[in-house]
Amino acid sequence: MDKDFGPREGEQTVDLPAQTDAGLYFIGRIHTPWKERKDCPKNARESEVVCTLAVDEKWAPGLKDLATCSHIIVLYWMDKSPRNLVLQVPRHYGEPRGTFALRSPARPNPIAISVVKLLKIDGSTLSVIGLDCLDGTPMLDIKPYFASVDSVPDAIVGWHKRNKS
Amino acid sequence: MDKDFGPREGEQTVDLPAQTDAGLYFIGRIHTPWKERKDCPKNARESEVVCTLAVDEKWAPGLKDLATCSHIIVLYWMDKSPRNLVLQVPRHYGEPRGTFALRSPARPNPIAISVVKLLKIDGSTLSVIGLDCLDGTPMLDIKPYFASVDSVPDAIVGWHKRNKS
Numbered sequence: 564m565d566k567d568f569g570p571r572e573g574e575q576t577v578d579l580p581a582q583t584d585a586g587l588y589f590i591g592r593i594h595t596p597w598k599e600r601k602d603c604p605k606n607a608r609e610s611e612v613v614c615t616l617a618v619d620e621k622w623a624p625g626l627k628d629l630a631t632c633s634h635i636i637v638l639y640w641m642d643k644s645p646r647n648l649v650l651q652v653p654r655h656y657g658e659p660r661g662t663f664a665l666r667s668p669a670r671p672n673p674i675a676i677s678v679v680k681l682l683k684i685d686g687s688t689l690s691v692i693g694l695d696c697l698d699g700t701p702m703l704d705i706k707p708y709f710a711s712v713d714s715v716p717d718a719i720v721g722w723h724k725r726n727k728s
Numbered sequence: 729m730d731k732d733f734g735p736r737e738g739e740q741t742v743d744l745p746a747q748t749d750a751g752l753y754f755i756g757r758i759h760t761p762w763k764e765r766k767d768c769p770k771n772a773r774e775s776e777v778v779c780t781l782a783v784d785e786k787w788a789p790g791l792k793d794l795a796t797c798s799h800i801i802v803l804y805w806m807d808k809s810p811r812n813l814v815l816q817v818p819r820h821y822g823e824p825r826g827t828f829a830l831r832s833p834a835r836p837n838p839i840a841i842s843v844v845k846l847l848k849i850d851g852s853t854l855s856v857i858g859l860d861c862l863d864g865t866p867m868l869d870i871k872p873y874f875a876s877v878d879s880v881p882d883a884i885v886g887w888h889k890r891n892k893s
Contacts, residue, residue, distance in 0.1 A: 577786050579753070584866065585805055586748025588836050608877050618828075621742050622836060625814040627826030631886025635828075638839060640750055649790040661792030663783075663800075663870040671753050671787060672868045674803060676841060678878055701749065703837045705828040707885045712773050713843055714879045720872045721796025 573659040575650035579671075589701040591618040591687075593639055598698055600643075605655075607677055607695040614679075616689040616702060623687035629707065630684045636713070637677050638704040639696060641668035664722060678708055738824040740815035744836075754866040756783040756852075758804055763863055765808075770820075772842055772860040779844075781854040781867060788852035794872065795849045801878070802842050803869040804861060806833035829887060843873055 570576055595614045597603045604610040616637065618626060629635065648669045650659040662670050679693035689705075735741055760779045762768045769775040781802065783791060794800065813834045815824040827835050844858035854870075 575789055577789075580786075583751025584754040585752045585807065587750045587752060588745055588811070589749040590836050606877065621745075622814060622828075624740055624742075625827035625835075626829070627815060627824070628829035628887045629826055631890075632829065632884070633886075634880050634883040636841065638837070638841075642750065646753070649787060650792060659792070661794055662790035663787075664791070664793035664797065664872055666871055666874070670790075670869060671755050672803070674839065674869055676801065676803075676871070678880055704835060704839055706831055706841070707829055707888075708880060708883045709831070709885055709888070710881050710883045712771065714881045714883065715799050715843055715873060716875050716879045716881055718799040718873045718875045718879065719797070720874055721798075722793045723872075723874070725796075 570648065571652045573650065573652045574648055576647040577649055579647050587640065587703060589640065590622045590704065591616060591702045593694065593696055593700040593702055595694055595696060595698045600697065603697065604695040607693045610695060611692060613682065613690050613692055614694040616691060616705065618687040618689070620687060626684060626687065629705065632681055632707045634678055634708040635681050635691070636706040636708050637679055637694070637702065639675050640701040640703055641673035641675050642701060644668040644673040646671050646673060660722065674703060735813065736817045738815065738817045739813055741812040742814055744812050752805065752868060754805065755787045755869065756781060756867045758859065758861055758865040758867055760859055760861060760863045765862065768862065769860040772858050775860060776857060778847065778855050778857055779859040781856060781870065783852040783854070785852060791849060791852065794870065797846055797872045799843055799873040800846050800856070801871040801873050802844055802859070802867065804840050805866040805868055806838035806840050807866060809833040809835070809838040811836050811838060825887065839868060
């Protein structure tokens with residue numbers, strides 16, 4: 564477990580189940596300039612850095628037609644995160660929040676999702692803008708972003724809004 | 729494997745890896761009115777049906793603060809889908825598409841994501857609008873939807889746009 568993630572005051576953990584219920588295949592790796600957690604951008608939208616998604620050859624035929632998408636959803640596995648936190652205290656907020664109300668990588672299933680801008684696809688390598696994860700992060704899935712179902716411009720996260728005001 | 733999903737002409741499969749790389753915990757179940765695939769709505773946005781997310785008691789403390797969100801992202805596991813298709817022919821399009829250019833449940837890691845409207849939270853049960861999955865589908869994660877990073881109203885899926893015109 565990453566030492567950056569030890570339980571802090573106000574945090575609550577649970578005992579993890581003895582067994583997992585399903586298994587994942589890593590379909591490739593994400594390459595970014597960030598080698599340590601402290602180097603990662605706070606918010607992916609703050610960064611214009613071009614990152615690359617290296618899809619394993621086995622899965623590369625699945626990329627057909629994807630280049631016609633302006634934006635894609637990337638699912639990846641935050642393999643350095645603890646999975647037993649139900650309440651956690653994000654450093655920049657200072658009070659306990661429920662895990663499911665946060666986008667923290669620490670969660671029962673540390674699957675992160677990012678909406679990124681697709682620049683180009685070269686063989687099995689995609690160039691994208693909008694990631695903030697560590698170099699070498701395992702990739703789980705790539706999906707087309709459909710504004711018709713995925714975009715909700717007026718959505719509100721109440722606790723976050725209050726926190727900022 | 730669901731009989732609805734057998735490979736069709738033009739589809740391409742790969743040999744799955746011998747082992748999985750990581751494990752998932754099911755954190756609860758999704759309850760919907762749909763018991764068979766043919767009954768599910770074609771598009772979640774077409775349905776105003778209220779569905780429920782039943783989070784296991786173990787994880788319920790993680791729901792703190794979530795009720796302040798107007799919209800949430802639900803990740804769930806399409807456990808009836810084949811995982812070895814790289815090219816597939818969606819019934820309503822009739823030509824082979826790359827798996828990663830589709831939102832089909834058939835993919836190496838059959839994780840579905842849906843953006844849903846959160847109506848209320850009652851203990852560990854959430855009432856939401858915007859799902860189209862089968863009753864009893866295992867749930868993997870719940871995240872707050874942040875318009876600032878998740879909403880891209882002008883995103884385009886080129887192949888889909890051409891297909892409709």
